[in-house]
Amino acid sequence: MSQIDQMNQLYAETIAIGTELLIGGRSDSNSLFLADELGKLGIAVRFKSVVGDERQDIVMAIHTAVKRAQVVVMTGGLGPTVDDCTREAVADATGHRLGRRKEALEGMTTKLAQWGRRPSKGQLRQAMIPSGATVLKNPVGSAPGFCLIWKKALIISLPGVPREMEEMMRQEVLPLVRGAMESSGRLPRAPIVRQVFHTFGLAEADVDAKLEGLIPEGAPVDLGLLASPMGVLVSLTTKGNRSAPEKNRDLLQKLAIDVRSRLNDWLFAEGRDRMEEVVGRELAKRGLTIAVAESCTGGLISHRLTQVAGSSAYVDRAAVCYSNRAKTEMLGVPAELIAQHGAVSKEVAAAMACGIRKRAGVSVGLSVTGIAGPGGATETKPVGLVYIGLDGGTGRAITQEFRFHGDRNVIKQRSSQAALDLLRRWLRDKA
Amino acid sequence: MSQIDQMNQLYAETIAIGTELLIGGRSDSNSLFLADELGKLGIAVRFKSVVGDERQDIVMAIHTAVKRAQVVVMTGGLGPTVDDCTREAVADATGHRLGRRKEALEGMTTKLAQWGRRPSKGQLRQAMIPSGATVLKNPVGSAPGFCLIWKKALIISLPGVPREMEEMMRQEVLPLVRGAMESSGRLPRAPIVRQVFHTFGLAEADVDAKLEGLIPEGAPVDLGLLASPMGVLVSLTTKGNRSAPEKNRDLLQKLAIDVRSRLNDWLFAEGRDRMEEVVGRELAKRGLTIAVAESCTGGLISHRLTQVAGSSAYVDRAAVCYSNRAKTEMLGVPAELIAQHGAVSKEVAAAMACGIRKRAGVSVGLSVTGIAGPGGATETKPVGLVYIGLDGGTGRAITQEFRFHGDRNVIKQRSSQAALDLLRRWLRDKA
Numbered sequence: 001m002s003q004i005d006q007m008n009q010l011y012a013e014t015i016a017i018g019t020e021l022l023i024g025g026r027s028d029s030n031s032l033f034l035a036d037e038l039g040k041l042g043i044a045v046r047f048k049s050v051v052g053d054e055r056q057d058i059v060m061a062i063h064t065a066v067k068r069a070q071v072v073v074m075t076g077g078l079g080p081t082v083d084d085c086t087r088e089a090v091a092d093a094t095g096h097r098l099g100r101r102k103e104a105l106e107g108m109t110t111k112l113a114q115w116g117r118r119p120s121k122g123q124l125r126q127a128m129i130p131s132g133a134t135v136l137k138n139p140v141g142s143a144p145g146f147c148l149i150w151k152k153a154l155i156i157s158l159p160g161v162p163r164e165m166e167e168m169m170r171q172e173v174l175p176l177v178r179g180a181m182e183s184s185g186r187l188p189r190a191p192i193v194r195q196v197f198h199t200f201g202l203a204e205a206d207v208d209a210k211l212e213g214l215i216p217e218g219a220p221v222d223l224g225l226l227a228s229p230m231g232v233l234v235s236l237t238t239k240g241n242r243s244a245p246e247k248n249r250d251l252l253q254k255l256a257i258d259v260r261s262r263l264n265d266w267l268f269a270e271g272r273d274r275m276e277e278v279v280g281r282e283l284a285k286r287g288l289t290i291a292v293a294e295s296c297t298g299g300l301i302s303h304r305l306t307q308v309a310g311s312s313a314y315v316d317r318a319a320v321c322y323s324n325r326a327k328t329e330m331l332g333v334p335a336e337l338i339a340q341h342g343a344v345s346k347e348v349a350a351a352m353a354c355g356i357r358k359r360a361g362v363s364v365g366l367s368v369t370g371i372a373g374p375g376g377a378t379e380t381k382p383v384g385l386v387y388i389g390l391d392g393g394t395g396r397a398i399t400q401e402f403r404f405h406g407d408r409n410v411i412k413q414r415s416s417q418a419a420l421d422l423l424r425r426w427l428r429d430k431a
Numbered sequence: 432m433s434q435i436d437q438m439n440q441l442y443a444e445t446i447a448i449g450t451e452l453l454i455g456g457r458s459d460s461n462s463l464f465l466a467d468e469l470g471k472l473g474i475a476v477r478f479k480s481v482v483g484d485e486r487q488d489i490v491m492a493i494h495t496a497v498k499r500a501q502v503v504v505m506t507g508g509l510g511p512t513v514d515d516c517t518r519e520a521v522a523d524a525t526g527h528r529l530g531r532r533k534e535a536l537e538g539m540t541t542k543l544a545q546w547g548r549r550p551s552k553g554q555l556r557q558a559m560i561p562s563g564a565t566v567l568k569n570p571v572g573s574a575p576g577f578c579l580i581w582k583k584a585l586i587i588s589l590p591g592v593p594r595e596m597e598e599m600m601r602q603e604v605l606p607l608v609r610g611a612m613e614s615s616g617r618l619p620r621a622p623i624v625r626q627v628f629h630t631f632g633l634a635e636a637d638v639d640a641k642l643e644g645l646i647p648e649g650a651p652v653d654l655g656l657l658a659s660p661m662g663v664l665v666s667l668t669t670k671g672n673r674s675a676p677e678k679n680r681d682l683l684q685k686l687a688i689d690v691r692s693r694l695n696d697w698l699f700a701e702g703r704d705r706m707e708e709v710v711g712r713e714l715a716k717r718g719l720t721i722a723v724a725e726s727c728t729g730g731l732i733s734h735r736l737t738q739v740a741g742s743s744a745y746v747d748r749a750a751v752c753y754s755n756r757a758k759t760e761m762l763g764v765p766a767e768l769i770a771q772h773g774a775v776s777k778e779v780a781a782a783m784a785c786g787i788r789k790r791a792g793v794s795v796g797l798s799v800t801g802i803a804g805p806g807g808a809t810e811t812k813p814v815g816l817v818y819i820g821l822d823g824g825t826g827r828a829i830t831q832e833f834r835f836h837g838d839r840n841v842i843k844q845r846s847s848q849a850a851l852d853l854l855r856r857w858l859r860d861k862a
Contacts, residue, residue, distance in 0.1 A: 020657040020666065022479055023466050023625075035454050046488060048453055048481035053655070057477060064495050081639055083655065194454075208512055224484070224514070226451040235451065292751075298737025299730030302751045306729025309805050309839055317757035319750060320723075320733045326748035326791065330761070360757065374740050408740055 009239060010186075011046040012038045013069035015061050017076035017086055018160060019052035029162050030075055037169055039192035041177060043071055044239065053077060058089035066153040071177065076160030078143040080122030086157055087128055094150040096130035104128075104135045104144040111142045136172040140164040147173065154180070190248040193238045195256055198269040200231035200421045207232045210262045214255065220248070221255060229406065229413035230275070231268070234259065268424055275420045276304040282427040283314040283364075290423075291360035292318040293331055293352040295343065296370040296386065300416045316362045321352070331355030342378075344369050346387045350397035353389035364426075365391040368419050370402075372411045386415045388422050392430070398422075440670060441617075442477040443469045444500035446492050448507035448517055449591060450483035460593050461506055468600055470623035472608060474502055475670065484508060489520035497584040502608065507591030509574040511553030517588055518559050525581040527561035535559075535566045535575040542573045567603040571595040578604065585611070621679040624669045626687055629700040631662035631852045638663045641693045645686065651679070652686060660837065660844035661706070662699070665690065699855055706851045707735040713858040714745040714795075721854075722791035723749040724762050724783040726774065727801035727817065731847045747793045752783070762786030775800050777818045781828035784820035795857075796822040799850050801833075803842045817846045819853050823861070829853075 014034055035045045046069060051061045058077065065072040077086030091098045105119075105127040112119055119126075119142075129135055129146050136145035136156075141164045147156040156173055158165045181187045199207055204227040211234065215221050224235040236255055238248035260267060269278050283290055292302050292315075302318035305311055321327040324343055328335050333351040341347040349369050357365025370386030377383045384404040391397040400422055404414045445465055466476045477500060482492045489508065496503040508517030522529045536550075536558040543550055550557075550573075560566055560577045567576035567587075572595045578587040587604055589596045612618045630638055635658040642665065646652050655666040667686055669679035691698060700709050714721055723732050723746075733749035736742055752758040755774055759766050764782040772778040780800050788796025801817030808814045815835040822828040831853055835845045 018657070019653060019655045019668070020664065022476055023463055023666075032454055045453055046483065046485075047492070050479035050481075052477065053653075054477075060499060061478070068491060080636075081656070083653070205511075222450060222484075222514070224450045225512070226449070233451065235454075237450070294730075297734075298742075298746075299725075299733030299749055299751065302730030303728075303734045303843075306751075306753065306803075307840060307843070311729075312753050312807070315729075315753045317750070317752055317754060317761060318730055319748070319761070320730065320737075321748055322737065322743050322746045323748060329790075330748060330750070359760075372737075376743075409738060412734075412738070 010041075010043040010071070011069040012043050012071040012073060013047045013049065013065040014045060015049045015051060015058070015065060015072065015074045016160065017051055017053065017058060017074060019054075019083075021050050021076070021160075022052045030160070030165055033162070033166055034073055034169070036194070037174060038071065038073075038177075039194060041174070041181065041187075042189040042191050043177075044192055053083040053085060055085045055089045055092065058086060059093040062090065062093040062155065066151045066155070070153055072153050072155045073173075074155065074157045075165055078126065078145065078157065078159050080120060080126055080143075082122075084125075087125075087130070090133075090146075090148075090155065090157060091130045094130060094148065094155070096132050096148060096150070098128040099131055100124075100127050101129040101135055104146075107135070107137050107144050108142050111138070134176075136168050138164055138168055139171060140167050145172070147176065190238070193248050193252050195236045195252055196271055197234040197256075197259055197263060197267055198231055198273070198275075199234065199263055199266040200268055200275070200417055202232060202266050203227075204232050207234060207263070207266075211259065214258060214262070219251065221251065229410045230417050234263070265425070265428075268421060275417060275424065277308050279420055279423050279427065280305065280308045280311055280314065282424070284310070286427070286430075288363035288427075289314050289316050289360075290364045290366060291316045291356045291362045293327075293356040293365065293367040294318060294320045295322065295327070295352070295368060296372040297368045297412050297416050297419070298322065298372075300412050301366070301368065301419055304416060304420070316360045317356075319356055327352065331359065342381065344371055344381055344385060344387065346389070346399040346401060349387035349389035349399050350391075351389075353391040353397040354395055357391045357393070358395075363393060364423070365389075365397070366419055366423055367397070368415050370411070370415055372408045372415075374408060384411055386411070386418070388415070388419045390422055390426055392426060398426070441472075441474040441502070442500040443474045443502040443504060444478045444480065444496040445476060446480045446482060446489070446496060446503065446505045447591065448482055448484065448489060448505060450485075450514075452481050452507070452591075453483045461591070461596055464593070464597055465504055465600070467625075468605060469502065469504075469608075470625060472605070472612065472618075473620040473622050474608075475623055484514040484516060486516045486520045486523065489517060490524040493521065493524040493586065497582045497586070501584055503584050503586045504604075505586065505588045506596055509557065509576065509588065509590050511551060511557055511574075513553075515556075518556075518561070521564075521577075521579075521586065521588060522561045525561060525579065525586070527563050527579060527581070529559040530562055531555075531558050532560040532566055535577075538566070538568050538575055539573050542569070565607070567599050569595055569599055570602060571598050576603070578607070621669070624679050624683050626667045626683055627702055628665040628687075628690055628694060628698055629662055629704070629706075630665065630694055630697040631699055631706070631848055633663060633697050634658075635663050638665060638694070638697075642690070645689060645693070650682065650686075652682065660841045661848050665694070696856070696859075699852060706848060706855065708739050710851055710854050710858060711736065711739045711742055711745065713855070715741070717858070717861075719794035719858075720745050720747050720791075721795045721797060722747045722787045722793045724758075724787040724796065724798040725749060725751045726753065726758070726783070726799060727803040728799045728843050728847050728850070729753065729803075731843050732797070732799065732850055735847060735851070747791045748787075750787055758783065762790065773812065775802055775812055775816060775818065777820070777830040777832060780818035780820035780830050781822075782820075784822040784828040785826055788822045788824070789826070794824055795854070796820075796828070797850055797854055798828070799846050801842070801846055803839045803846075805839065815842055817842070817849070819846070819850045821853055821857055823857060829857070
């Protein structure tokens with residue numbers, strides 16, 4: 001890693017291998033973990049490449065990566081099937097021939113024996129490692145990884161399964177990278193610090209306007225914005241440089257105070273915290289219980305609330321009342337009220353919130369009724385019209401009207417977020 | 432696009448631009464769309480690059496891409512904020528200087544006027560287009576795109592917002608690519624055909640074993656496998672070549688018949704069809720209605736069933752009974768039954784299914800009770816123990832026991848899939 005000595009900023013590139021990943025459509029959790037962990041050592045992920053299970057394409061990706069990064073983390077393609085060809089591609093790219101390695105075979109055999117199995121013919125291929133490479137133990141699965149230095153870059157090859165990749169990074173790779181940096185006198189260095197802020201209720205352009213002029217000219221911090229149905233995410237990321245480790249953190253702390261005051265109560269969470277965790281914590285702290293009455297969100301709010309470990313302490317129940325009859329039977333919403341105002345109305349939202357609170361005997365009743373589309377719209381009630389209700393124990397619900405845009409899924413997502421945000425604001429004002 | 436003439440297989444590379452994308456954690460729906468649409472023209476997406484909002488890094492990504500692809504589709508970095516620098520990067524990379532283009536400005540001004548707005552200073556930057564490039568109209572948003580030919584590659588720059596990108600691909604880019612291919616005599620050519628099969632209930636290794644020897648030696652088809660909590664996905668993808676358009680399709684049809692017979696009833700869907708759509712269609716076809724009683728899945732089954740447009744025709748309601756009291760009050764599960772067997776037991780799963788069916792007056796009652804973890808396990812009942820119940824109208828429920836591995840989220844996902852799969856198999860046997 002002598003190239004590391006000559007540069008101020010250290011860069012990493014990740015190469016995800018798998019034809020299915022190239023097609024996409026799936027969330028990629030590995031990137032977040034790698035960016036975080038490498039960032040702690042002051043190494044920035046600069047490029048991410050995705051390549052199919054094609055030996056010569058993986059070779060090309062390696063050749064490209066070593067030119068622009070000092071650390072190359074490859075994930076995937078280490079399995080026992082024929083299309084797994086990362087081992088061969090690394091050998092082709094670097095000229096380090098494959099050979100069966102005792103420590104790789106032993107680790108795998110031991111792991112398989114724990115499950116009462118012996119290596120198959122395909123699995124024996126997994127012990128083939130490029131010459132000169134260090135074998136990386138897999139404490140979770142059977143496929144060993146490896147790393148080697150080539151063209152002054154550290155090339156690391158790990159399985160694509162998140163749990164295996166993460167354990168191997170923690171137990172094997174990061175100590176190794178840290179050791180190499182220490183021995184070359186490149187530590188301490190400032191870690192790349194990233195701070196994330198989550199807002200709901202503002203358009204991206206409005207968040208952008210509120211943050212204008214935030215970053216002082218020339219400050220080593222990047223500001224990022226990303227809009228989704230769940231709100232607008234704001235990120236501050238320092239650059240990894242050779243200044244003192246505290247310096248980046250201090251700068252970010254100052255900026256974070258400014259961001260919080262500019263975003264004010266549109267800010268609902270920071271870091272990896274999610275809306276359902278925020279409201280869950282507040283409910284638990286105050287010893288409050290909740291029940292939810294959902295129509296157009298179809299169970300999504302309840303699903304989200306119960307994603308949080310320990311949520312059984314405050315979530316009592318949810319009633320998903322898709323039919324009008326269910327609204328009457330499960331929540332006691334009068335059939336006449338529905339006939340008079342329609343199921344999608346602030347009156348019905350209010351009656352749903354009060355009904356579920358009373359029947360469940362909980363502190364808070366939260367309700368949603370709306371038109372998720374694509375069908376169901378009328379002349380006066382368009383797709384995206386959503387009413388939210390909250391009864392905090394008075395028997396009189398507060399309600400909010402929303403007019404969302406987007407497809408069925410987006411409208412469900414936004415509605416669930418809006419409902420939880422109303423709950424968050426109510427909990428805050430109650431304090 | 433003269434390079435296209437000389438090659439049999441045509442390749443595309445996508446470059447997604449945005450620091451937040453580099454960090455990951457989000458599902459990338461653009462890739463699937465691009466792979467599908469380009470594939471129809473016989474163009475294979477070979478590499479996918481992700482790069483932050485750094486001008487010089489985008490330049491590097493462009494230089495790499497034109498060496499290995501004939502079509503380069505860039506998404507993102509065309510917005511009005513300072514960190515949007517795709518326009519500048521393309522100008523830097525290709526030497527085509529930026530200039531304000533009348534057609535770009537007009538399209539944007541017209542669009543903004545529809546929303547009662549005038550271009551801001553930042554938005555005026557969006558009309559800066561590299562010289563010689565063709566401006567691509569944006570029928571959805573305000574940012575225009577553009578395309579130009581450089582180093583024999585067609586470089587296309589589009590906004591990252593899926594709806595804008597998709598419309599611009601359909602209305603502007605694909606006709607343009609098709610035209611270029613036609614005029615160079617490269618059409619007709621066999622499209623890349625991809626067929627996807629979804630299984631549930633088998634481990635990846637078992638699916639792999641069942642498909643051994645499927646693809647005849649030398650056949651131009653790739654077999655892919657991808658495991659997730661929702662099951663194992665199997666894909667067959669032909670290569671895009673200059674053979675007759677029907678040929679790839681015929682080959683795939685033959686292989687698909689073989690795949691179906693090998694995977695048998697583990698196969699629950701094909702293509703983009705999802706489990707909730709499969710069971711929804713079957714319920715609708717038979718005029719059956721359903722109600723769900725969920726404990727550990729917390730509303731996820733109901734959320735999934737109601738993701739399908741038109742599901743209000745067969746989904747009547749769901750009861751999420753997190754507390755034991757809710758199980759008794761909402762479903763009539765006797766408190767003594769819970770005391771005797773525990774809330775997580777096949778007896779309670781059965782009583783939940785029968786209870787919801789009877790109370791809702793529907794054709795089918797489906798239930799889940801289990802321990803999603805991390806808390807809640809006992810000596811005899813580990814995290815991941817899940818019972819599923821189904822009452823199809825007899826008042827006696829069938830039940831299944833599962834022992835899932837994984838974290839809270841994975842156990843919820845697998846449980847919801849297992850419940851819907853039980854419903855699917857029951858509907859099939861009923862036919």
